Amino acid sequence: MTLIEQLLRPDIAALEAYTPVAPIEVLSAQLGLPVEQIMKLDANESPYGPSPRAAAAIDALGGGKPLAESVQFLEPLALAIYPDPTHTFLRERLSNYTGQPAERILCSSGSGELIDLLMRAFIQPGDVILDCPPTFGMYAFDGGLHAARIVNVPRDAAFELDVEAVVAAVHTHRPKLLFLAVPNNPTGNPLPRAAIERLLDLPTMVVVDEAYVEFAGATVADLVGQRPNLAVLRTFSKWAGLAGLRIGYGLFHEALIQHLWKIKQPYNINVAAQAAALASLADVDYLMGRVQEVIAERERVYARLRTLAGVHVYPSQANFLLLRALNSSALQLKNDLYRRGILVRYFNKPGLDDCIRVSMGTPAQNDAFLAALEALVDG
Ligand SMILES: Cc1ncc(COP(=O)(O)O)c(C=O)c1O
Known part of the structure; x- marks a missing residue:
């Protein structure tokens, strides 16, 4: 045992690190794509930014x-x-x-x-x-x-x-x-x-x-x-x-x-x-206008996803949707979307390991996600 390990609280030494989402500038370098071309739909942030x-x-x-x-x-x-x-x-x-x-x-x-x-x-x-x-x-x-x-x-x-x-x-x-x-x-x-x-x-x-x-x-x-x-x-x-x-x-x-x-x-x-x-x-009126746009997109994307045979989509009251991959691997799906510059969240956890979560982006980003997903699961 190292000195540091001897001094540390044993429960902290044994603790598993939290895995946050990777920063976009790091992914941009990994993918060889400029930041503007990456669709960051993995952390439920606003696609419109601040007021x-x-x-x-x-x-x-x-x-x-x-x-x-x-x-x-x-x-x-x-x-x-x-x-x-x-x-x-x-x-x-x-x-x-x-x-x-x-x-x-x-x-x-x-x-x-x-x-x-x-x-x-x-x-x-x-x-x-x-x-x-x-x-x-x-x-x-x-x-x-x-x-x-x-x-x-x-x-x-x-x-x-x-x-x-x-x-x-x-x-x-x-x-x-x-x-x-x-x-x-x-x-x-x-x-x-x-x-x-x-x-x-x-x-x-x-x-x-x-x-x-x-x-x-x-x-x-x-x-x-x-x-x-x-x-x-x-x-x-x-x-x-x-x-x-x-x-x-x-x-x-x-x-x-x-x-x-x-x-x-x-x-x-x-x-x-x-x-x-x-x-x-x-500036609440402006921001709530953006929220309304995100809600409208959530409902539009939800309706489109319902028509795909390869996924089950859960209804959502938030700014994201959870999808279950029915006949493909969710991890594979996440990686395939990643290679296209579309970032979604995959959870390696019981009950969720066949799911991905996608945050609502702008209408154009959501269309790109839908097209890519359709090609991957129903193509
Ligand atoms: C349910 C829930 N609570 C809290 C947070 C954290 O929010 P904050 O950025 O304010 O720390 C998140 C962020 O994803 C969340 O999903």
Whole structure:
């Protein structure tokens, strides 16, 4: 054993690394294709990017240009001084956007930071986290980092949550945290509000991850004030096209949020991310117009995929679709699409190893994906 291995926490030394998607500039070099010719449909990002106002707000931070009205409080030394650790203006605007008081809002460097923050607040080694796979991999991964015991309550063949099995598992295993992505990633299906309310009656924290809520509509944010054991996680990565800036927020009851404030890193959100988020909230109509385009594409692509004999497509309330390859290998399909410059996500996981997930791109990108897929599975 090396010195480093002797010194490390044994569970960290043994931990398997998380596999994020490869950066586009690296893939571009691998494929020998310019970045513009690669269709990045593998990480549920926005094909349209940020609102022009958000881009202009960041641009102006460099100095020499007037700051946009939505971020004028940053003048005049925005980049040279530490950002607001309490995100005062951003929480005010988020209060308008969510309908929740600013006192129940905490902002984060992507919603991923909040998953980690909740675990730091609740999990001691050996404590239980309830996970409902297939779902977003960060819950189990981050649980591993905190030496949690992950208890899985798998979804059924249509990826629906087995609510009764979750109730039973809460009584048996007494988890500290139950994670529910709504709509779920990578399967795209929603969870009825009544089911969430039922789970909120259980003696556990219920973390409802609403990363894709703008594409789905239904939210449980309005329940946060009545339910201290509800945490609602949100992000600007998907609907607002700001995945690269890392900006998210959570809605929490007063009884919980005071403890999260104590443990968050003081300057967890940089100036550019705060400026871009504020400018996005001043441009919601534009961004929601883009969201509507993505939803229309999702429905168009879904209808086309339904006509292909070689795949089964699952209905989705998010900005992606999950397909099951019926008579070809999903891994092969992913690699064949990759060679054509089309990046999709393949999960080497139980229940998903014959599936690929495709994020909705622009209409032209989606057409290219459909043509390539059709040739590969039904050609
Ligand atoms: C369900 C879910 N939650 C959270 C995230 C992470 O979002 P962020 O970029 O805000 O960390 C993702 C990203 O793919 C997601 O799918």
